[in-house]
Every structure is written in C-alpha cells, then in structure tokens.
Amino acid sequence: MSAVPPPISDQPVLKLSNVESAYGPIKAIRGVSLQVRRSEIATVLGSNGAGKTTILKTISGIIDPRKGTIEFKGEDITAKDPSFIVQQGLSHVPEGREVFPLLSVHDNLLMGAYTRSDRDGVARDIEAVFGYFPILKERTAQDAGLLSGGQQQMLAISRALMANPDLILLDEPSLGLSPKLTKEIFEIVVRINRERGTTILLVEQNANMALNASDYGYVLENGRIVMEDTCAHLREKDDIKEFYLGMKEDGVRGERRWKKKKTWR
Numbered sequence: 001m002s003a004v005p006p007p008i009s010d011q012p013v014l015k016l017s018n019v020e021s022a023y024g025p026i027k028a029i030r031g032v033s034l035q036v037r038r039s040e041i042a043t044v045l046g047s048n049g050a051g052k053t054t055i056l057k058t059i060s061g062i063i064d065p066r067k068g069t070i071e072f073k074g075e076d077i078t079a080k081d082p083s084f085i086v087q088q089g090l091s092h093v094p095e096g097r098e099v100f101p102l103l104s105v106h107d108n109l110l111m112g113a114y115t116r117s118d119r120d121g122v123a124r125d126i127e128a129v130f131g132y133f134p135i136l137k138e139r140t141a142q143d144a145g146l147l148s149g150g151q152q153q154m155l156a157i158s159r160a161l162m163a164n165p166d167l168i169l170l171d172e173p174s175l176g177l178s179p180k181l182t183k184e185i186f187e188i189v190v191r192i193n194r195e196r197g198t199t200i201l202l203v204e205q206n207a208n209m210a211l212n213a214s215d216y217g218y219v220l221e222n223g224r225i226v227m228e229d230t231c232a233h234l235r236e237k238d239d240i241k242e243f244y245l246g247m248k249e250d251g252v253r254g255e256r257r258w259k260k261k262k263t264w265r
C-alpha cells in the first residue's frame with residue numbers, strides 16, 4: 001500500500017444527469033446533476049430533509065428514479081438491481097449504519113465480501129480494515145449489536161470496504177457521534193481514500209467536517225443542487241460560512257440575516 005495519493009483524474013467515475021426521485025407524490029430530488037471524479041472525495045451538503053439520502057439510495061439502486069440517468073465507470077446503471085451495482089464496484093454505507101446486530105463483527109465483514117471469490121484477497125482486506133480500525137480486531141467475535149455507535153460506524157465502513165469497491169457512498173457518518181469520534185472517523189475515511197485510491201461520495205449535515213475532508217462539494221437545498229465548487233472555495237463563501245459553518249459576520253451579512261431568506265451566490 002502506498003502513502004502517495006493517486007492523482008485525481010478528470011474522468012468522472014460517477015455521473016448523475018437530471019435525476020429526479022420521489023416517494024409517491026413527494027418529489028425528494030429534482031433534476032440533480034453531479035459528477036464524482038476518480039480518486040476524489042466529493043461531498044453533498046444539505047440540511048435535514050434536503051434529499052441527501054435519496055440521492056445515495058437512487059445511485060445504489062434502492063430507489064428507481066422517475067427521470068434522469070446514472071453512469072458508473074462509463075456504464076448506465078440507472079434503476080439496475082442493487083446487487084448488480086455492488087458487483088460493479090459500488091458500495092453503500094447507509095444512514096444509521098445498519099450492521100447485522102446478531103452477527104459477529106467478523107461475520108459482518110464477510111457479508112461485505114459476499115460478491116467475492118478470492119479468499120486470499122478477502123483475508124488480506126480483513127487485516128487491512130483491522131489496520132484502519134484496530135478496535136474491530138479486538139471485538140471480532142462480538143455481536144455487532146453490542147458495539148457502540150462509533151464502532152458500528154467503523155464496522156459499516158469496513159463492511160463496505162470488504163467488497164473492494166472503486167466507489168463508496170457514505171451517508172452521514174457523523175450521525176449521533178461525538179465531535180471527537182466524528183473527527184477520528186473522518187481522518188480514517190481520508191486515509192482510505194489516499195492510501196487505497198477509493199473514490200468517495202459523502203453526504204453530510206456536518207458541513208465543517210465534510211468540507212475539510214473533501215475535494216469537491218455540492219450544496220443541496222430542497223432536492224436541488226444550488227451551488228458547487230472545490231471545497232477550498234466553498235469554505236470561503238459567505239453563505240456557506242453563515243448557514244452551514246455557523247460563522248456569523250457583521251455588516252452586510254448581518255443585515256441579510258434578518259431577511260430570513262437564503263441567497264446563494
């Protein structure tokens with residue numbers, strides 16, 4: 001394993017074009033277009049109910065979109081079966097982790113590798129995830145349901161890695177975790193990206209952590225992308241500072257706050 005990060009290529013590994021998904025009459029995402037380049041960490045920021053989880057579920061085939069197309073590594077995967085999509089090299093770490101509570105940590109990891117037949121590779125990857133999350137090695141025989149929330153998040157990420165994916169979809173890893181644990185998990189997500197070259201699409205309400213960890217970001221509001229840029233640029237934008245990073249400034253921005261309306265620039 002090399003410590004030198006693989007270069008981010010301009011070629012998109014994932015491409016959504018005008019994707020619309022709904023729950024009955026409720027349109028959850030409306031015309032979402034985004035791209036994730038190979039070996040980068042991209043993030044979708046959005047508050048409660050913005051449609052972040054819906055985007056990820058639509059990519060991984062859990063929800064079929066009403067409109068639009070999704071390409072992964074140049075192939076159309078729109079509305080394909082979730083198991084087919086995993087086999088193509090796309091793993092999803094769902095919101096709320098969803099580990100198998102009555103299976104051991106070890107068996108949860110094996111579940112992540114169910115599409116693989118290379119037993120040596122699987123054994124190597126179990127050691128690799130124990131390298132990232134040593135606590136899982138200590139708890140390997142324990143039922144996953146007895147792990148803490150943070151440990152379950154580590155297991156969910158590890159289970160996704162066990163499929164040896166090209167792209168991981170990561171749904172709000174900070175949910176319910178302390179700031180310290182959130183920081184630890186984000187650091188390891190960045191290490192996984194840098195060391196293995198795994199491309200990551202992360203959705204988060206925690207804009208501070210997500211913008212620091214990611215290369216490129218999208219802002220989602222009511223199911224629509226309202227802004228996109230490099231995370232370095234997004235971190236400097238007044239609207240992002242004010243509404244997502246909780247940094248308030250005096251002067252013009254202070255006046256604007258009273259209008260209670262977001263103006264995206």
Ligand SMILES: Nc1ncnc2c1ncn2[C@@H]1O[C@H](COP(=O)(O)OP(=O)(O)OP(=O)(O)O)[C@@H](O)[C@H]1O
Nearest residue numbers: 023026028046047048049050051052053054055205
């Ligand atoms: N199963 C469902 N049935 C009906 N409406 C749903 C369902 N799941 C989500 N929604 C609605 O779709 C919209 C987008 O929800 P989604 O879960 O994608 O948001 P989110 O950005 O992930 O929010 P959070 O940060 O709270 O996880 C919301 O208005 C939500 O109420």
Ligand SMILES: [Mg+2]
Nearest residue numbers: 052053095172
């Ligand atoms: Mg969500």
